[in-house]
Amino acid sequence: MNSNVLKNEDITEKIIAFNLCQSYHANITKTSLYDCTRGYWNVSLENAQQCEYAFSIYKSTIKEVYKIEKWLPSEEIRRETFPNEQNESGKYGFEGKIAKKEIRDRYLEKSVENICKKGFRFKYLPIHDKNNDEVIEETKKIEKEVEPLNIDEESKKAIVNVRVNQGKFRDLLLKRYNNKCCLCDVKNKNFLIASHIKPWAKSKSKEKADIDNGFLLCPNHDRLFDKGYITFEDDGTIIISGKLEKDDMISLNVDSKMHIEQLTKGNKEYLKFHRKKVFDS
Numbered sequence: 001m002n003s004n005v006l007k008n009e010d011i012t013e014k015i016i017a018f019n020l021c022q023s024y025h026a027n028i029t030k031t032s033l034y035d036c037t038r039g040y041w042n043v044s045l046e047n048a049q050q051c052e053y054a055f056s057i058y059k060s061t062i063k064e065v066y067k068i069e070k071w072l073p074s075e076e077i078r079r080e081t082f083p084n085e086q087n088e089s090g091k092y093g094f095e096g097k098i099a100k101k102e103i104r105d106r107y108l109e110k111s112v113e114n115i116c117k118k119g120f121r122f123k124y125l126p127i128h129d130k131n132n133d134e135v136i137e138e139t140k141k142i143e144k145e146v147e148p149l150n151i152d153e154e155s156k157k158a159i160v161n162v163r164v165n166q167g168k169f170r171d172l173l174l175k176r177y178n179n180k181c182c183l184c185d186v187k188n189k190n191f192l193i194a195s196h197i198k199p200w201a202k203s204k205s206k207e208k209a210d211i212d213n214g215f216l217l218c219p220n221h222d223r224l225f226d227k228g229y230i231t232f233e234d235d236g237t238i239i240i241s242g243k244l245e246k247d248d249m250i251s252l253n254v255d256s257k258m259h260i261e262q263l264t265k266g267n268k269e270y271l272k273f274h275r276k277k278v279f280d281s
């Protein structure tokens with residue numbers, strides 16, 4: 001895929017993107033571009049105030065990036081390049097300045113064609129993932145329940161596993177991996193386990209809920225992965241611990257030709273941790 005086309009996950013700041021339509025032209029001055037980007041817009045002040053940056057978009061391409069300083073009602077905004085305009089009440093505009101170089105360089109001239117529909121007026125980015133919110137909510141609930149229990153860590157982990165495997169995290173993994181173990185052909189949902197790559201106990205809340213931090217595994221493969229007998233290279237190739245006996249490898253259905261397909265960028269980050277801290281070479 002063209003690296004000039006932004007994906008939702010490429011956007012790490014809270015942004016409001018404005019589509020300039022006919023107000024943009026090739027010889028537009030800096031001031032005029034700023035003026036037509038900053039307003040007036042029919043935004044909700046509450047939502048707009050959560051954004052750190054604004055994009056000027058023309059034909060799906062980011063033409064400028066501004067750091068937003070404050071939002072004002074249109075009546076209080078004076079745009080140099082629109083001196084005699086009629087104020088439209090109920091609308092808002094922002095004051096700000098061109099974003100610092102490192103932010104600007106990351107976005108300038110990139111395309112938003114995959115995240116903003118043609119003809120949009122303005123859009124909040126990154127696009128909100130409702131699924132992820134649900135998983136985070138559920139994660140917090142599980143933590144609250146397990147935390148005060150006066151039992152050993154191993155038992156806590158067992159409870160967490162049961163709860164995670166009844167929830168949304170597992171549903172999302174079932175969907176991502178087509179109801180099948182990432183390593184073998186086990187397809188019976190009763191045996192498929194949502195396995196955390198970076199262990200639950202070591203993960204921050206956001207990581208606990210991050211679907212990239214999970215594989216869908218059958219009981220054998222889950223146990224081997226969880227106990228550090230197997231891990232994976234960044235290209236998905238299996239690495240098998242020297243501590244696993246040949247006979248057990250056969251009985252537990254592990255062999256060096258196995259691999260996980262299509263690891264995401266996030267998977268690779270969590271696997272770094274797994275290789276270093278969980279895998280027992």
Ligand SMILES: [Zn+2]
Nearest residue numbers: 181184218221
């Ligand atoms: Zn399996």
